[in-house]
Amino acid sequence: MRLLSTSLKPTSGTAQVKGYDILNEPGKVKKEIGFLSSDTGLYPRLTAFEIVTYFARLSGMQEESIKRRVDEIFEILDMNEFGNQKIDKLSTGMKQKVSIARTMVHDPDVLILDEPTLGLDVITSRSIIDFIKSSKEKGKCVMFSTHVMHEAEKLCDDIAIIHKGRILDVRTLADYRKKTNLNDLDDIFVKIVGE
């Protein structure tokens, strides 16, 4: 995921995101993606609004469209209540919402989300899952990593099972069920990893 986000360079090989090479056109790749992981923190001394606006400006958006987009995204994620509060005053769930807003503000076509619901309460977690679902329905490509199997069941078209840094299998949930004769993704995961 870090390689695709261009924050790390591959030792060999390359990849393309929306037709842009991660080695030769990292700037263009970064404009097309929204990347979120547990390592992408937020500036504690800035407000939610300032952070989201900052990243919108960095992606080259015009001031008028920034305002519109920020209002829209704050509304969708229900962030207006704490928009002008500094990050270090916010709860984990609020911070994660700001991170999602930061990832989505430039309306990227590709979303790379590394465990976006980690450590969140059920309600915040559900609102984030719903938001990802709606992004998917809008035709965005979402790459989503999780340890919570029912999230993968709920969201993913294609599921890659990764164990010890290697992809063991990639297929749809239906195909996994057919292959393993198991219904639950937890059981499917354990079976494939055990093989």
Next chain:
Amino acid sequence: MDLKRVKIIYFKEMLDTLRDRRTLISMILVPILLFPVLMFGMSGLVVFLTKKAEEKPARVMILGKKNAPYLTERIFQDEKFKIVEESDFKNAIKEKRIEAAVVFSEDFERKIEKEDSAQAIIYYDRTEVKSDIAMGKLRDHLRDYEDSIVTFRLKKRKIEKSLLYPVNVKDENVASKEKMGGFMLSMFLPYIVILLALTGAMYPAIDLTAGEKERGTLETILVSPASRGELATGKFLCVMTVSVITAILATCSMGITAGMSFAQMGSFTGEEAQISIKFISIVVILILLLPISALFSSLLLSISLFAKSFKEAQSYITPFMLLVIMPAMISFMPGVELNWFFAFVPVINVSLALKDALLGSYNWGFIGLIFVSTAIYASFSIFVTKRLFEKEEVLFRT
């Protein structure tokens, strides 16, 4: 490099930095308050304590009173002394029960009468200010007495006192008050400007690199469309701004404080000095401040970018600070002058050029050369900083 994006990064970093209490303290509070507290506190305290010690009668013991009854009586009469009796005068001085003791030799009075030279020994503790002051008072008193004896002996022989002093030596300081002020300021100010340009840059440099690593925000910005070069430039300009502001504030505060403080010290030491920095000297300070701040900012950014945490960065920077402080102190050294060699040595060159400028000597050739050479070092250092921002092993050092 997209300059618009550099501007966005710069303004965000400035906003973030100005909300950091540590940076605000080192950027505004320290340069403004350090000098008044240090100089008024120090010189004021010295003047106050010395005056207090001088006003208070010195506790003195006289040994051999019978040997010099007249002189003993004179000392008794003098309000500056309080005569005390002790069994062991040396111990009494050590234990601070008395400040000093004077011992008149057995044949004191006889020798004075015979018009010979008599001996008086003053015992005191030089490491004790009060004792040192008491010694001075005793010596002055004895000199007065000596003077009256000399006058008496000369009068007896009908000799004019001027016979003893065929050459009347006087020294007259032709330096104006302003020059004296400039001389004092020329020692302190270069060092202070350089030091504050460094300490001003320190906190933001650490905060915007190692601090961001610690908070996990560095990776957030790395996945944004901003390039590493734009990021390095925006951060560098922010650190440099803080460094320049700190040094300018320090210069103003030092100029104002020194003007008042030296006047206070001047009244104490007898030297008259007036501090006023000429406009042209301020121009020179600003010209040379820019490249040296740029050099410090980029070096500090590089060092702290390498560190994994705020604490680690601080421990890397401490030896670096010593490397800057030592050459900056060259302005205190008498007789060291700016030459072709020093003009190329970073920090030393700026320190000496600022010293010259504050003394009213403007060698524009050297100033230009120092500006260019320091700017070249700074450019190289900025280049290194930018390269470090492109290195994964530095950014993601674990």
